[in-house]
Amino acid sequence: MLKATLIAALLMGQTAPELPEPAVPIAPRDGRTADLLRCVSDADLVLTSGHRGGPAPGYPENALETAAHTLSQGPMLIEMDVRTTRDGVLVMMHDDTLDRTTTGEGAVSDHTWAELQDLRLVDNEGNESDFRIPRLVDVIAWMRGRGVLAIDLKEDASIPAVARAVAEADAHAFTMVSTYRPAQAMLVHRSDPRITITHPVNIPEDLEVLRRVGVNMEVLTAWAGLEGYDARAPQLWAELDRQGIPVLFATLFFGDRDMEATGDYGLFEELAAQGVDIIPTDLHMEAFRTVTAPRDPASVLARCTAGRPN
Numbered sequence: 001m002l003k004a005t006l007i008a009a010l011l012m013g014q015t016a017p018e019l020p021e022p023a024v025p026i027a028p029r030d031g032r033t034a035d036l037l038r039c040v041s042d043a044d045l046v047l048t049s050g051h052r053g054g055p056a057p058g059y060p061e062n063a064l065e066t067a068a069h070t071l072s073q074g075p076m077l078i079e080m081d082v083r084t085t086r087d088g089v090l091v092m093m094h095d096d097t098l099d100r101t102t103t104g105e106g107a108v109s110d111h112t113w114a115e116l117q118d119l120r121l122v123d124n125e126g127n128e129s130d131f132r133i134p135r136l137v138d139v140i141a142w143m144r145g146r147g148v149l150a151i152d153l154k155e156d157a158s159i160p161a162v163a164r165a166v167a168e169a170d171a172h173a174f175t176m177v178s179t180y181r182p183a184q185a186m187l188v189h190r191s192d193p194r195i196t197i198t199h200p201v202n203i204p205e206d207l208e209v210l211r212r213v214g215v216n217m218e219v220l221t222a223w224a225g226l227e228g229y230d231a232r233a234p235q236l237w238a239e240l241d242r243q244g245i246p247v248l249f250a251t252l253f254f255g256d257r258d259m260e261a262t263g264d265y266g267l268f269e270e271l272a273a274q275g276v277d278i279i280p281t282d283l284h285m286e287a288f289r290t291v292t293a294p295r296d297p298a299s300v301l302a303r304c305t306a307g308r309p310n
Contacts (some may be wrong), residue, residue, distance in 0.1 A: 041277040048288045051079055067139065109156050116133045221278070
């Protein structure tokens with residue numbers, strides 16, 4: 001593990017970062033991320049997902065240091081966004097421009113990797129940090145043996161290149177890729193059928209479309225939305241559970257805003273009771289304390305990461 005960290009640092013042209021270790025590592029030994037998530041779901045453990053790495057004051061979004069800080073507080077999934085530089089390097093960045101989250105400006109795709117390394121990341125309060133934009137390969141290298149990385153594909157990210165990065169790192173057991181259109185899911189699956197895919201599933205017909213384009217349901221996790229749900233949704237979630245498809249429902253933006261204003265985090269427990277397996281949120285610590293920590297994550301994760309068949 002230390003060797004992988006040192007190699008990643010050398011490739012980045014930096015000294016090895018001194019990052020905190022996870023409070024409870026999520027370290028699957030084999031299989032696919034979907035296998036791990038099914039095991040966790042069967043054990044009634046609801047996981048929190050730190051949106052954009054779980055930013056906090058002093059910890060900018062999509063920074064490797066931020067992901068490490070989040071995992072040091074508890075076992076959670078880490079969601080980060082990937083884009084492509086002008087010279088074809090996959091980097092972690094949500095926006096298509098650099099202006100909001102870095103000391104630079106202009107489109108990410110107009111800059112080379114070397115140019116981006118001259119910049120520093122800025123946190124959500126507008127404060128400049130000492131942290132740099134990381135590459136996807138470096139984040140994957142650090143996450144091995146520590147946590148699960150949910151890779152959110154942005155429109156300029158090359159799906160075959162992302163699939164190659166996962167395959168070359170042999171990272172199928174601890175990475176997953178979010179897609180938004182059936183054509184994207186089909187391309188991910190054709191590029192590498194071992195990659196776990198997260199895709200919107202809001203009605204049963206969405207599953208049928210994915211089946212028709214050839215996506216294997218064994219590597220699918222279902223994105224069930226982020227802005228409210230009607231009375232029929234839990235029935236679909238229960239059916240997805242019967243089919244072994246883990247369910248994600250995000251409280252991002254709308255639910256998070258209301259919970260933060262009132263200090264009432266009951267929505268997290270409500271979603272857990274309705275059958276949601278993973279809750280992506282900007283209130284990752286509040287969600288973790290509400291739905292993950294009380295369910296004894298350490299023992300469940302130890303059992304579910306002990307080794308599974310491909």
